[in-house]
Amino acid sequence: MYSIPAPMLAKAAASIPDPAKKPMLYEPKWDGFRGLVAWDGEEIEIGSRGAKPLTRYFPELVEQLAAILPGPCLLDGEIVVATGPAGAQRLDWEALSQRIHPAASRVAKLATETPAMFIAFDLLADGEEDLQQHPFRERRARLEGMLSDAPHPLHLTRATDDPDLARRWLAEFEGAGLDGVVAKPLDDAYAPGKRTLIKIKHARTADVVALGYRVHKSGSGVGSLLVGLYDETGALRQVGGVAAWTDAMRQKLVDDLAPLVVRDEAGDAVTGESERSRFTGAKDMTFVRLRPELVLEVRYDQLEGDRFRHTVQFERWRPDREARSCTYDQLETVAGYDLADVLQ
Template identity: 85%
Template sequence: MYEIPAPMLAKAAATIPDPAKKPMLFEPKWDGFRGLVAWDGETLEIGSRGAKPLTRYFPELVEQLAEILPGPCLLDGEIVVATGPAGAQRLDWEALSQRIHPAASRVAKLAAETPAMFIAFDLLAEGDEDLQPLPFGERRRRLEQLLSDARSPLHLTRTTEDRDTAERWLAEFEGAGLDGVVAKPLGDPYAPGKRTLIKIKHARTADVVALGYRVHKRGSGVGSLLVGLYDADGELRQVGGVAAWSDAMRQQLVEDLAPLVERDADGQAVTGAGERSRFTGAKDVSFVRLRPERVLEVRYDQLEGARFRHTVQFARWRPDRDARSCTYDQLDTVAGYDLADVLS
């Protein structure tokens, strides 16, 4: 069996780089689980970006990829799940995240109901040959040859060297649930764990209401600030969290937010139970409730349903904004785009 390395990573950029300065290949940025598929001809394993192998969670991929792959190889790619009717399919993060479940029976049920796909975008080994030292352009050529007869659920990601095409992908493919564009230097070797790729994601801002905060894991200061928006019925809904505060800011926030803390008849801070997911495990998700009066501007990339897809970034406080004005109407709406047109 191949030794599965740490995946090569990407650093964020505000704009798509100019390939005239350094030759680049552009790819769609798939919004799924990073996976490294190792197939030695007898056993197939799926490694992840973290320490947890993904093999047991995607039995349908283990079975089907072993049948499709023409020979032993080590692939880098993304595991995704698509939902929706034919002609209007899109990536579904929630359906994908549900696949991480401790019960084998549940895993088997979801494998049948929401089968996953594997989108390959790099070839790290073929047969006994380690391809990681080769430039990406050569690895991509070898990958295209290897997967020339591939069929679903194995897909080869599309690429372009044209910056204008990449700009169009950035605008259009979000409608199919994709996450942006990745730029890969054609001359670079594979660099496990290094951020040598470039990712370009959608950058947007929104004014949101502070709902509460979680105490930092160290026991003092604000770890994350929970934020919300008012829906069409006037209900305030939690839409995500703001984190990545400095140590000094964590302590300052406790003082700044103290006047807004909801308190019971005995003067004790009122706490709420935060949303729990399969990724939080036994983690304490309780939070200190705040009166919904303070408005802040945040930077976000995209929505997943009615929530921000990722942790958002603090931009500034907005003392000039009334909390009731923080509604979903201010958010960008994205035109739908059929996932089949991205895969083709």
């Protein structure tokens, strides 16, 4: 069996990089689980970005990839799940996240109900030949030769050297649930664990209401500020959290937020508990409740259902805004795009 390396990573950029400065290949940025598939001719192993084995959670991929791959190899790619009717499918993060379950019976059930796909975008080994020191342009060419006729659920990601087409993908493919565009230097070797790729993601702003905060894991200061939006019924719904405060700001926020803390008759702070998922584990999900009066502007990339897909970034305070004016209506609506048109 191949030794599965740490995956090559990406650093964020605000726009599509100019290929005149460095030759680039552009790919859609798939919103799924990073997976490195090792096939030695007898067994399939799937490693993750965090070194957590994913093999047991995707038995359908293990069975199907073993039958499809022409020979021993080590692939880098993304595990995704698509849902929706024909002609309007999109990536479904929630359905994918449900696949990580401790019960074997549940894993088997979901493998049938929400089967996964593997989107390959790099070839790290072919037979006994280690390709990690070869330039990406060579690895990509060999990957294309290997997977040119591969059937579903194994797909070769689209790629282009045209920055204008990459910009179009950035705008259009979000409608199919994709996360942006990745730019990859064509002359670079594979760099495990290094952020040598470039990711360009969607960035938007929204005015949200502070509804609570969690204490920092150190036990002192604000760790994350929970934020919400008002829905069409007038209910304030939690939509995400703002983190990454400096040490000084974490302490300052405790004092700044103190007048807004909801207290009981005894004068003690009232706490709540956020919804749990399989990713939170035993993490303390309690938070200190705040009166919904403070408005802040945040940067976000995209929504997953009615919540922000990722942790959002603080932009500025908005003392000029009334909390009740912070509704879902301000969020950008993305035009739908059929995932099948991305896979082709």
